[in-house]
Amino acid sequence: MHALIVDxxxxxxxxxxxxxxxxxxxxxxxxxGQEALEVLASLDDAPxxxxxxxxxxxxxxxxxxxxxxxxxxxxxxxxxMVTTETEIERMQQALAAGANEYLMxxxxxxxxxxxxxxxxxxxxx
Amino acid sequence: xxxxxxxxxFNWLCTFLRTESALVIDESKEYLVTTRLHPVLKEFGIAxxxxxxxxxxxxxxxxxxxxxxxxMTTNETSFFRDVHPFDTLRDEILPxxxxxxxxxxxxxxxxxxxxxxxxxxxxxxxxEKFPDVAARTKILCTDINQTVLERTKNGIYSQLxxxxxxxxxxxxxxxxxxGSEWQVKPELSRMIETRILNLAAPWVGxxxxxxxxxxxxxxxFDVETRRSIVGRIRxxxxxxxxxxxxxxxxxxxxDNDLTRATAGRSTLYRRAA
Numbered sequence: 001m002h003a004l005i006v007d008x009x010x011x012x013x014x015x016x017x018x019x020x021x022x023x024x025x026x027x028x029x030x031x032x033g034q035e036a037l038e039v040l041a042s043l044d045d046a047p048x049x050x051x052x053x054x055x056x057x058x059x060x061x062x063x064x065x066x067x068x069x070x071x072x073x074x075x076x077x078x079x080x081m082v083t084t085e086t087e088i089e090r091m092q093q094a095l096a097a098g099a100n101e102y103l104m105x106x107x108x109x110x111x112x113x114x115x116x117x118x119x120x121x122x123x124x125x
Numbered sequence: 126x127x128x129x130x131x132x133x134x135f136n137w138l139c140t141f142l143r144t145e146s147a148l149v150i151d152e153s154k155e156y157l158v159t160t161r162l163h164p165v166l167k168e169f170g171i172a173x174x175x176x177x178x179x180x181x182x183x184x185x186x187x188x189x190x191x192x193x194x195x196x197m198t199t200n201e202t203s204f205f206r207d208v209h210p211f212d213t214l215r216d217e218i219l220p221x222x223x224x225x226x227x228x229x230x231x232x233x234x235x236x237x238x239x240x241x242x243x244x245x246x247x248x249x250x251x252x253e254k255f256p257d258v259a260a261r262t263k264i265l266c267t268d269i270n271q272t273v274l275e276r277t278k279n280g281i282y283s284q285l286x287x288x289x290x291x292x293x294x295x296x297x298x299x300x301x302x303x304g305s306e307w308q309v310k311p312e313l314s315r316m317i318e319t320r321i322l323n324l325a326a327p328w329v330g331x332x333x334x335x336x337x338x339x340x341x342x343x344x345x346f347d348v349e350t351r352r353s354i355v356g357r358i359r360x361x362x363x364x365x366x367x368x369x370x371x372x373x374x375x376x377x378x379x380d381n382d383l384t385r386a387t388a389g390r391s392t393l394y395r396r397a398a
Contacts, residue, residue: 086284087302088297088302091293091296091297092297095293095294095297099293101292101293102293103288104284104287104288106285107285107288108285108288108289110203110289111285111288111289111290114203114205114289114290115288115290117208117290118205118290118292
């Protein structure tokens, strides 16, 4: 499995990346939406999932979500918002724009694993 | 980190828990005792675990005794825990029972309902796939622990709890925001009925159950108590009912009148024909 982690917090990226790598995943990272698009353009194959923070400089997670969902090249890639935005309206907005899942910060490792499981990406597999 | 318990106190506590709730704790679970009882110390302003054991040795049984039993019998849980049982429920069990029962009500029993994530998961599965059946389904939630059962009844969960295993679309559909917490909507909560019940003691007044969930609970009891509990549950099941146990649990040599049924990756049993 291959995940792209998009978050302006290096600490959050590092926590998630460590967990996924321990499960044998390949991990790519970006600090904001624009960088995520550049990383994706440099990859031969799209990752299985992008874990996307909402509030980031340069290009936020919602703009990235819209950009990815308007590009047929990434329609197979699942997108999970991982964010401190916990309002119902934000969640509705993200799902309507094509996010597959939504994880609210703070979260435990178990919660992340369970959300990935919902998307058929079993960490234990 | 809490200091280790004096071996004598630990043994006394094990006996107390076994006598009062049939809960079996061995030395390997000492860490569980220290972690679980820490909040009780805080709640009652008791300085050390040794002091707490001293209070427990006093009779009659009171609030402290009850809270200790509750703290030790509360299990961590999540929505859609282990996933497979709910797939089996949706894809195999509910279609079969819906066909057989017709317009008759369906009775489901979560025998150790804890804080309610399991019964509400079942309720969501029903509402999503079998709304007509859901309207005539009662989910009986029992637990020895009054505090967790109260939480089941209220159906209010923290953000950390709704993050656990609950797909975002279902969170939006079946929960209302209540300040920083999330409350189950009435369409789910009206399917739920709660009742305090000690599985290790005889019970009365529970109707024949079509489906029983008793997952990851029996492991806490000794073999004799397991046999007694499972036997009484079986007698409380409809002849064509189903019993779900935890993925790593087996009823082999526990109850020979229940036979293991093959259904996906779930561990479930039916009454022997």
